[in-house]
Amino acid sequence: MSLAIIALIVLIGMAVGGAYLHKNNMDNIYQKVMDRIPKSSNNDKDHAIDMKKDLMTMMFTHQGPNFNALVISAWLLFIVAAFFSFLLTPQLSEGLVYLKIPELARFSLGPMLFALIPLIFGIIFVVGLRVPRVYGYYIIPIQLKKAMMATWLLPFAAMIIPVYLATIFPYPNSKSFLINISFILLAFSLFMLLSPIFFEAKGTKP
Amino acid sequence: MSYKIFCLLVIAFLLISVVPVIAPPGPQPSSPSGPTGSSSSSSSRLPDLDSFIIQVQSWKDYQKDKFEVLQKMLYKPAYTSVNYTTPDVWLNWTSNRTINRTDSIKIEAIIQDLNPKEIRRAQYLTLEIQEPGESKFKPVANAAVQIIQKNDYIADGNTTRRVFPEVNSLRFLKRVGEVKFRVSWTDGEYPLNSSREGEYSGLGYHYFPVLVLKVKNIPPRINNSTMNVYPNPARWDGFMTYSASFEKRGQVQSASHDGNGEEEINTTIHVYDEISTTEIFTQTERFRGNDVVIFSTRNQKIFNENDAGKNFTYRFSCTDNIKGGPNTTWSELKPGPSLKRSAKIIVAQPSGQDAEDQNNYWWHKYHFSVNVKAKDPDIKDVQVTLRTNTPDHPGQIVASPNNPLKLAVTADDYTTFEFKDVTPFNVLDCGKNYSYYFEYNVEDEMGNRTTDLINGGMINGRVLYYTFISFEVVGNLLALLIASLLIGVLLERSIFRKGGV
Numbered sequence: 248m249s250l251a252i253i254a255l256i257v258l259i260g261m262a263v264g265g266a267y268l269h270k271n272n273m274d275n276i277y278q279k280v281m282d283r284i285p286k287s288s289n290n291d292k293d294h295a296i297d298m299k300k301d302l303m304t305m306m307f308t309h310q311g312p313n314f315n316a317l318v319i320s321a322w323l324l325f326i327v328a329a330f331f332s333f334l335l336t337p338q339l340s341e342g343l344v345y346l347k348i349p350e351l352a353r354f355s356l357g358p359m360l361f362a363l364i365p366l367i368f369g370i371i372f373v374v375g376l377r378v379p380r381v382y383g384y385y386i387i388p389i390q391l392k393k394a395m396m397a398t399w400l401l402p403f404a405a406m407i408i409p410v411y412l413a414t415i416f417p418y419p420n421s422k423s424f425l426i427n428i429s430f431i432l433l434a435f436s437l438f439m440l441l442s443p444i445f446f447e448a449k450g451t452k453p
Numbered sequence: 454m455s456y457k458i459f460c461l462l463v464i465a466f467l468l469i470s471v472v473p474v475i476a477p478p479g480p481q482p483s484s485p486s487g488p489t490g491s492s493s494s495s496s497s498r499l500p501d502l503d504s505f506i507i508q509v510q511s512w513k514d515y516q517k518d519k520f521e522v523l524q525k526m527l528y529k530p531a532y533t534s535v536n537y538t539t540p541d542v543w544l545n546w547t548s549n550r551t552i553n554r555t556d557s558i559k560i561e562a563i564i565q566d567l568n569p570k571e572i573r574r575a576q577y578l579t580l581e582i583q584e585p586g587e588s589k590f591k592p593v594a595n596a597a598v599q600i601i602q603k604n605d606y607i608a609d610g611n612t613t614r615r616v617f618p619e620v621n622s623l624r625f626l627k628r629v630g631e632v633k634f635r636v637s638w639t640d641g642e643y644p645l646n647s648s649r650e651g652e653y654s655g656l657g658y659h660y661f662p663v664l665v666l667k668v669k670n671i672p673p674r675i676n677n678s679t680m681n682v683y684p685n686p687a688r689w690d691g692f693m694t695y696s697a698s699f700e701k702r703g704q705v706q707s708a709s710h711d712g713n714g715e716e717e718i719n720t721t722i723h724v725y726d727e728i729s730t731t732e733i734f735t736q737t738e739r740f741r742g743n744d745v746v747i748f749s750t751r752n753q754k755i756f757n758e759n760d761a762g763k764n765f766t767y768r769f770s771c772t773d774n775i776k777g778g779p780n781t782t783w784s785e786l787k788p789g790p791s792l793k794r795s796a797k798i799i800v801a802q803p804s805g806q807d808a809e810d811q812n813n814y815w816w817h818k819y820h821f822s823v824n825v826k827a828k829d830p831d832i833k834d835v836q837v838t839l840r841t842n843t844p845d846h847p848g849q850i851v852a853s854p855n856n857p858l859k860l861a862v863t864a865d866d867y868t869t870f871e872f873k874d875v876t877p878f879n880v881l882d883c884g885k886n887y888s889y890y891f892e893y894n895v896e897d898e899m900g901n902r903t904t905d906l907i908n909g910g911m912i913n914g915r916v917l918y919y920t921f922i923s924f925e926v927v928g929n930l931l932a933l934l935i936a937s938l939l940i941g942v943l944l945e946r947s948i949f950r951k952g953g954v
């Protein structure tokens with residue numbers, strides 16, 4: 248199994264794990280709150296749903312516009328960087344890569360055009376999953392918040408590596424390790440973006 | 454003592470008396486006086502004839518038994534040639550009596566002579582044949598007379614066999630059908646033949662007074678897989694050869710009747726138009742069965758200038774002219790030759806190269822050219838098309854407003870057809886060899902409408918034309934970064950501010 252496939256599995260595993268832990272975190276908080284409230288006769292199912300909505304509303308804390316804007320940008324850059332790392336040069340497939348599309352390879356703004364696909368996908372992802380709202384349910388310490396606001400640098404760095412390799416393609420074997428650095432940067436940036444969920448799940452304060 | 458001496462004398466007398474009896478008849482060396490062997494021989498130890506007769510008479514009278522034994526020992530029966538009987542001769546054949554003309558055969562005669570050895574005579578055997586359609590027997594031309602000597606008899610002492618070794622196939626027949634063999638023989642006195650006898654199977658074999666064989670012919674046949682016309686395509690006035698070989702017939706491939714090995718076969722080449730409806734040429738020649746059939750245009754003109762550009766078909770027929778059965782076969786029709794068109798132009802110096810440097814990058818501009826001159830004065834202009842060939846884009850017409858290029862040509866000077874600053878390749882051609890060729894709307898000297906493929910070398914494997922430190926890369930990365938940040942701000946302000954969705 249190539250390193251690219253392993254990296255892809257790790258990234259998907261982290262993303263799925265983050266989603267699962269977020270749901271688990273929310274359920275745990277709700278359960279703790281419900282345990283402290285005496286049971287009433289109106290404890291039916293509809294009432295419980297309303298209670299949960301109320302709780303979520305009460306829990307929500309706006310993290311600030313700068314944080315939200317930079318985290319959204321970091322997510323978009325992460326998706327673009329992942330797209331570039333796997334598909335700009337042949338990592339997963341020999342055929343379906345940027346370098347095999349003559350129109351893009353010939354065009355000066357080819358990388359930008361190629362990035363439109365992950366950008367559109369990223370916007371759908373961010374809006375669809377309400378990513379900034381997710382952070383509103385967590386208490387994020389100021390240090391972590393600053394670190395997360397600077398996270399966009401990691402996917403941006405990860406994006407530069409496949410672009411460099413594309414410009415020297417076919418690159419020598421001695422430079423093939425560079426793409427692994429890109430995979431590591433991607434994994435680290437994803438960890439940073441999901442860190443509030445991971446820390447809450449672990450029960451530790453960052 | 455005196456008794457012993459007496460006995461020795463008696464024995465000596467008896468021995469002396471027997472000698473004349475066992476001596477060969479006729480005059481004896483010791484009795485030169487003649488058959489009577491008359492007496493008076495004072496030097497002879499033999500008793501005289503009278504004494505011997507008296508002695509024999511006494512044996513006959515007084516020792517009858519012993520005399521008869523002696524008489525039997527000395528008896529030799531008399532013979533006479535008055536009772537000489539003529540021997541019998543048959544032909545031996547153990548195989549199927551329906552055979553092919555070219556099959557290997559063995560014809561054998563068996564001779565039975567019941568006469569005593571003393572009066573047997575040498576027999577002179579001649580193999581005779583009655584060929585299909587004929588009414589009389591005649592000696593087989595190449596079969597030698599076989600001589601049976603008196604001491605050749607084997608088996609029971611009365612029979613012997615003899616093969617006619619020269620007759621090992623029936624290739625010499627010019628007509629097939631029913632063939633009869635018999636043996637005529639003579640002992641110097643009686644001319645006889647085997648057909649007077651009845652069938653004989655005394656030794657467990659089949660012997661025939663007249664051997665009747667049903668002979669079939671396998672006509673010669675061209676081996677279709679060996680048919681070939683070369684070259685193909687060819688110029689109408691070029692040298693062409695049609696070749697083929699015969700299929701092997703029968704078991705005997707040599708030693709034919711005429712002694713020249715394989716018999717001759719009349720073989721004809723038939724050339725037809727493309728749809729094989731009109732025969733435009735035939736030629737017949739004689740070949741032997743193991744020859745390679747070759748017809749060529751060396752001495753025989755087959756095509757003319759009007760045939761240029763046309764396609765033809767051909768086949769062979771061959772016959773051995775053997776009557777009485779099938780004797781001709783036809784090979785299958787095969788295409789060929791395809792004649793090239795007549796030359797209208799002369800093409801020279803096709804070339805192509807990277808117009809920017811020698812790196813052969815796929816995004817580079819290339820320059821191709823070819824020189825064309827009219828050979829036919831009627832040709833006033835020629836259209837040339839440039840095509841490139843890569844593994845992913847075989848025979849691709851190079852995209853250019855000047856491709857195809859139509860220019861006027863003359864018979865005096867070459868006109869250069871130039872395709873400047875064309876970009877024939879794309880990123881998929883990176884790292885692969887390319888070739889190119891020019892296509893024109895009339896025929897060149899070789900009768901072709903294209904040049905040969907010309908190798909252009911390898912296209913450089915580098916994919917992107919810009920370097921890492923370039924406006925394109927920096928611009929794209931900055932654009933992506935700015936776009937991501939702007940989208941983040943816009944989404945935050947428009948959707949997620951104050952709780953958002």
